[in-house]
Amino acid sequence: MFDLATRRIIGATVLMLATVITIGMVWLTEEQRMARFEAMHKAKAIENGALLYEQYCATCHGPEGEGVPGKGPDLNPGVFQHYEQLKAQGYANSLRNFIKLSIAAGRPIRSTYRAEEVYAEAMPTWSQDFGGPMRPDEIENLVEFILNWQAAGPAPAPTPSFEAVGSDLTKSLPPGDPQRGQALWNQEVKQASGMAASCKACHSLKPGEVLVGPSLAGIATLAAERIQAPDYKGQAKTPEEYIRESIQQPNAYIPEPDKYAAAPGVSKMPANLGNQMSAQDLADLIAFLMTLK
Amino acid sequence: MALRWPEPIPTLQKEIQQYGWRRVIFMHLDELVTRVTAGIPLTEVRNIIRGEPPPRPNPRVKPHTESFILHIKPSFYHEAVTRLYPTFRLGLLSFYLFLIETITGIFLMIFYTPSPLVAYESMLRILNNVPFGQLMRDIHRLGAEAMVVAVMLHMLRTFFTASYKRPRQFTWATGVLLLVFTLFLSFSGYLLPWDQLSYWAVTIGTSMAEATPPPALGRIVNLILRGAPDIGAAGLLRFYLLHVIFLPLLLFFVFFVHYYKVVRHGLSLPPEMEAVGDDTARKVPPEKRVPYIPDIAIQEALWGIALIAFLVIGAAFFFDAPLEQHADPLNTPLHTTAPWYFLWLQGLLKDPFLLALDRLGLPQPPATIYNSKTFMGVILPGLILLFLLIMPYLDFNISRRYRDRRKALVAGLVGVAAWTLLTYMGTPAFAVTSSADVEVLQEFMPLNPDPLYGEGRVRTIPYEQLIPGTYDTRDLQPPADAPKLAHVLEELKHRIEGDPHLPQGYALVRIQEIQPGLKRFEIAIYWTKTKNGQPVLDPEGKPIIEESKRAIYLHRDSGHGGE
Numbered sequence: 029m030f031d032l033a034t035r036r037i038i039g040a041t042v043l044m045l046a047t048v049i050t051i052g053m054v055w056l057t058e059e060q061r062m063a064r065f066e067a068m069h070k071a072k073a074i075e076n077g078a079l080l081y082e083q084y085c086a087t088c089h090g091p092e093g094e095g096v097p098g099k100g101p102d103l104n105p106g107v108f109q110h111y112e113q114l115k116a117q118g119y120a121n122s123l124r125n126f127i128k129l130s131i132a133a134g135r136p137i138r139s140t141y142r143a144e145e146v147y148a149e150a151m152p153t154w155s156q157d158f159g160g161p162m163r164p165d166e167i168e169n170l171v172e173f174i175l176n177w178q179a180a181g182p183a184p185a186p187t188p189s190f191e192a193v194g195s196d197l198t199k200s201l202p203p204g205d206p207q208r209g210q211a212l213w214n215q216e217v218k219q220a221s222g223m224a225a226s227c228k229a230c231h232s233l234k235p236g237e238v239l240v241g242p243s244l245a246g247i248a249t250l251a252a253e254r255i256q257a258p259d260y261k262g263q264a265k266t267p268e269e270y271i272r273e274s275i276q277q278p279n280a281y282i283p284e285p286d287k288y289a290a291a292p293g294v295s296k297m298p299a300n301l302g303n304q305m306s307a308q309d310l311a312d313l314i315a316f317l318m319t320l321k
Numbered sequence: 322m323a324l325r326w327p328e329p330i331p332t333l334q335k336e337i338q339q340y341g342w343r344r345v346i347f348m349h350l351d352e353l354v355t356r357v358t359a360g361i362p363l364t365e366v367r368n369i370i371r372g373e374p375p376p377r378p379n380p381r382v383k384p385h386t387e388s389f390i391l392h393i394k395p396s397f398y399h400e401a402v403t404r405l406y407p408t409f410r411l412g413l414l415s416f417y418l419f420l421i422e423t424i425t426g427i428f429l430m431i432f433y434t435p436s437p438l439v440a441y442e443s444m445l446r447i448l449n450n451v452p453f454g455q456l457m458r459d460i461h462r463l464g465a466e467a468m469v470v471a472v473m474l475h476m477l478r479t480f481f482t483a484s485y486k487r488p489r490q491f492t493w494a495t496g497v498l499l500l501v502f503t504l505f506l507s508f509s510g511y512l513l514p515w516d517q518l519s520y521w522a523v524t525i526g527t528s529m530a531e532a533t534p535p536p537a538l539g540r541i542v543n544l545i546l547r548g549a550p551d552i553g554a555a556g557l558l559r560f561y562l563l564h565v566i567f568l569p570l571l572l573f574f575v576f577f578v579h580y581y582k583v584v585r586h587g588l589s590l591p592p593e594m595e596a597v598g599d600d601t602a603r604k605v606p607p608e609k610r611v612p613y614i615p616d617i618a619i620q621e622a623l624w625g626i627a628l629i630a631f632l633v634i635g636a637a638f639f640f641d642a643p644l645e646q647h648a649d650p651l652n653t654p655l656h657t658t659a660p661w662y663f664l665w666l667q668g669l670l671k672d673p674f675l676l677a678l679d680r681l682g683l684p685q686p687p688a689t690i691y692n693s694k695t696f697m698g699v700i701l702p703g704l705i706l707l708f709l710l711i712m713p714y715l716d717f718n719i720s721r722r723y724r725d726r727r728k729a730l731v732a733g734l735v736g737v738a739a740w741t742l743l744t745y746m747g748t749p750a751f752a753v754t755s756s757a758d759v760e761v762l763q764e765f766m767p768l769n770p771d772p773l774y775g776e777g778r779v780r781t782i783p784y785e786q787l788i789p790g791t792y793d794t795r796d797l798q799p800p801a802d803a804p805k806l807a808h809v810l811e812e813l814k815h816r817i818e819g820d821p822h823l824p825q826g827y828a829l830v831r832i833q834e835i836q837p838g839l840k841r842f843e844i845a846i847y848w849t850k851t852k853n854g855q856p857v858l859d860p861e862g863k864p865i866i867e868e869s870k871r872a873i874y875l876h877r878d879s880g881h882g883g884e
Contacts, residue, residue: 033372040623043630050637051456058452066449071879074839076646078874092835165441165647176836 070172077173080166084154087229093177096226098298099240100151101142104177110141123178128171133158148230148240148296190220193310194302195276197263201311209316212309220306225313230297233320241288241297247271248318254283271314276302359388361614369615381614393577395584397610398617399601402588407482410624411475412583415503417628418468419572425461426565433513435561437554440515441647448644459636465507467632469662472503480733483721484589486597490713492582495575497709502572504662509564511660512557517769520648521657523560524552525667529698539695551650592721645769654769655759656749664747665740669697671752673743749773757822758846758869765813765844766873778809779842779873780881787840787875792830794818813844823848824856835874843872 030038054061082091088100095102107130111123121129132155138147154160155167162170193199211217215224230240237243251267254260262281264270273280278297282289290296302310336345351363358366360383368375375381385396402408432451433443447454476496479485485493512523530546533539548555587601595601611617659667672693678685718726745751749772755763763771766779786803794814799807810830817826826848833841846869850857856864875881 036619036623040626043626047626047630047633050634054453054456054637061455062449062452065455067878068880069445069449071838071876072646074836074876075874075879078835078839078841079872082872163647163649164438173836173839176839179837 073169073172074176076166077169077171077176080162080170081173084162085170093174094223096229097223097301097304098146098148098226099229100147101145103174106142107174108178110139113141124171124175127174128167131155131162131170132160132167134160145300146290146294146296146298148290148298190306192220192303193276193305193307195299196302197269197273197276199307201272201307201314204311204313204315204318206312206315206319209312209314212313213316219304219309221304223304225304225309226301227313238287242283244317244320246320248321254281268314268318271317272310275310275313359384359391360386375612379612381612384614391613393580393584394613395587396614397605397612398588399590399605400609400611401590401594403611403617403620407478407484407591408588409474409478411471411478413621413624414628415468415471415475415499416576416580417625418464418471419576421464421629421632422461422468423569425457425464428457429461430565435513435558437515437557437648440513440557444514444516444644455641456633456636459640459642460632462642463636463640464632465510468503469507472500473662476500477733477737481730482589482592483597483726483729485713486716486718486721487713488586488598488600489582489589492579492586493713494710495579495582497706498575499572499579501706502568502575506564506568506572508660508663509560509568512552512560513564514644515557515648516643516645517648517652517654518643518645520552520650521654522659525657525659526663527552529666529670529694529702532692532694532698534692534695534699553650592723595721597719597721643770652768654771655755655763655767656753656771656773658747658749658772661744664745665743666698666702666747668743668746668751669701670694671746672697673746676752756869757820758848758867761813761816761820761823761846762844762869762871764816765809766842766871768871768873776881778812779844780875782806782809782881784840784875784877784881787832787842789832789834789840792832793827794830795827817846817848824851825849838877840875841872842875843870845870 088096089103090096090100093102093104093106095106107127108123111119111126114126119126130151132153134153135151137150152160154162156163208217212219212225213227215228219225227244232239232243233245235243235245248267251264251270255262255264255267255270260281262270262273262277264273274297278295278299278301279293282293282295285292288296305313331339333345336348340348347363354363354366355361361369361380365375365380369381382396384391385394386392429447432447432454434440444458447458451457479493479496508523508526511526512519527543527546531539531543533542543550546556546559547553548559587603587605589595590601658664670693674697675685675693716729718729720726723730764774764777766777767774770776782803782805786806788800788803788806790800792799792810794810794817797807797810797814799810813828813830817823817828820826823846826846828847829845831841831843831845833843835841847866850865850867859865
């Protein structure tokens with residue numbers, strides 16, 4: 029139809045037009061594309077952060093950020109409430125930076141938030157900049173994951189309706205069920221507060237293994253020896269009472285204080301574990317521990 | 322004697338008085354065009370556009386002596402090389418691609434910092450905060466792959482048309498160097514995004530350097546290349562400098578040697594038209610001459626337009642340069658591969674020689690004499706490279722015709738077949754053995770995109786269909802409104818039950834919503850431990866059940882489940 033030169037001219041014109049139109053289309057959609065990529069990358073960062081959280085954080089702060097008594101405070105909504113409290117006191121940094129710095133540099137000193145709680149260990153440093161294991165980009169991912177809780181809004185705190193045993197040693201206990209006690213220990217059933225018992229986070233059942241607190245292997249036998257010991261200062265008369273006292277009033281007597289005291293006269297063991305338990309929970313746990321001869 | 326003009330410089334006023342203003346405007350326009358085109362006057366430009374033949378003497382050859390850019394191009398081509406065969410324009414395309422890579426590369430350089438701390442962040446910025454950033458990156462990457470392909474095909478073409486023979490041996494040798502530089506240019510750019518893909522591909526690629534004999538030299542080569550025993554900040558900077566300065570300069574220099582030799586000896590004619598030893602450049606009969614300007618120049622411009630259209634449209638609609646997770650030196654992805662053009666080396670490193678001995682039941686040579694990595698990773702590729710470089714000087718066949726070169730052509734085809742086979746052997750599909758449970762987990766949910774399985778089947782499920790719950794493959798009851806989830810669970814069931822290494826295998830799949838918009842997907846595989854086909858029993862006489870678990874998280878916006 030056309031000679032070669034004309035065909036070439038037509039072909040080149042079509043190709044040039046196609047190129048220009050393509051660039052025009054890219055130009056017009058570039059803003060949306062960049063926004064879409066940003067959202068997608070943020071979603072991927074949250075996914076990565078979730079894996080890191082599961083690997084590094086969940087043991088102390090709970091798989092869903094609900095906290096583990098004695099190991100770490102709740103993050104959801106704790107971290108957001110803590111930030112609001114700090115801001116009211118004049119803290120000038122952003123929430124993102126507050127979380128990022130807390131993870132990267134750790135918490136060398138106790139904060140005033142949740143001051144009534146006792147935690148066995150301080151928050152360690154996590155960033156490689158401060159001697160921890162994580163790269164900067166991993167910390168960023170983790171921050172995205174934690175901030176995603178706020179995007180979701182703080183979960184309403186369950187209002188437990190139960191009578192906690194607290195630190196009252198005089199209250200009478202119902203008969204204990206060692207089977208249920210073991211299930212409590214293994215976190216297969218929940219305490220009355222609706223949270224899992226956190227004993228095994230710090231206490232091993234293997235002889236001699238020290239996680240944070242001493243191993244509880246053979247605790248029944250040991251308890252009987254402890255109450256006879258000359259330096260024993262507590263009020264317990266039986267091994268059961270000794271275990272009960274250790275749970276409800278851990279500061280009453282601290283064996284090997286150089287190993288297990290957070291401060292002079294203050295055990296690493298949290299003093300408020302009784303607030304999570306009903307009398308039945310406590311009795312079942314004691315019954316279970318008394319089987320560990 | 323004082324230097325002075327032979328006559329007074331004519332002023333504009335005098336010119337107009339002498340010639341009239343119309344003629345003066347034309348004269349000055351003509352002078353401007355002649356200067357810009359380096360020697361073609363305005364009337365001749367008009368003739369070119371109208372397609373008229375040049376007058377004699379031909380003013381259209383002037384730019385070949387006057388212009389810097391054009392002085393390297395021949396002023397006419399033999400008519401036989403102006404068609405698609407025999408050149409396929411592969412050399413021209415390679416050069417165009419090099420130019421396009423340079424331009425897009427400089428664009429990317431503006432937004433890139435070669436440090437492990439921020440390199441990946443630079444990539445994210447290019448993708449989410451730089452207008453046209455993704456397009457430029459995609460063109461750069463697509464162009465790099467295209468350049469490797471073009472240069473390889475260019476070499477194959479030169480071999481099959483026997484264009485490398487006398488007097489063009491040295492042109493071939495420089496061409497082999499250009500191929501090597503192109504491969505290393507592409508490979509050095511591979512590391513720069515600093516994601517898992519690039520980090521591990523380059524780790525594999527450079528691990529061969531360590532095997533350079535003797536061991537002391539290997540350590541030094543490795544240190545020079547990586548800047549440290551492993552790739553880190555120093556290695557990234559070195560690869561960056563190789564990529565943006567050293568290799569391009571080297572390639573540019575060798576390219577000019579190569580092209581000078583091409584022009585010097587003329588583009589080789591099709592085999593049947595030119596005997597070995599002929600220097601065609603100076604012997605083109607006048608009636609066979611096709612002038613560079615305008616015919617060839619227009620052709621080359623058309624190829625350039627077509628190439629740019631291919632790259633722009635390809636990058637905008639069909640090709641996305643991959644970007645995986647941030648590089649993690651502590652976490653090796655399961656199926657790591659070198660870039661595709663080095664897969665043949667990875668295939669060599671799986672050592673076909675030892676595999677053959679093994680298959681034949683012959684004893685393996687002792688490691689002190691035969692070190693597989695040194696021999697297959699360094700010595701053999703070195704010999705292949707050396708052979709390619711000197712091959713034209715060893716070729717005493719005096720004919721370029723296909724029918725006289727049966728052995729050479731067969732050898733060439735065998736070489737291509739061997740390359741293809743080794744490339745296949747380099748992929749994880751060949752002789753990579755990890756345990757059966759890990760392979761299943763990798764197939765369904767790799768932690769990084771897998772060369773064999775891509776993102777994995779789990780990530781093809783749309784977010785809404787990830788209905789929380791526990792699903793047991795022994796008794797599948799997937800929800801009715803999640804067909805894709807049901808499909809993947811069904812596939813998982815068949816995959817595990819059909820695997821001979823997972824006797825009585827089954828899987829528990831647990832989906833939980835962790836945060837709004839974020840779900841956790843866990844696969845736990847259970848199977849009976851066996852030894853010699855018999856279940857292994859524990860002290861109480863019960864069969865031992867093995868367990869393998871992996872969990873990933875899926876966010877609503879992370880782009881999975883897309884078709």
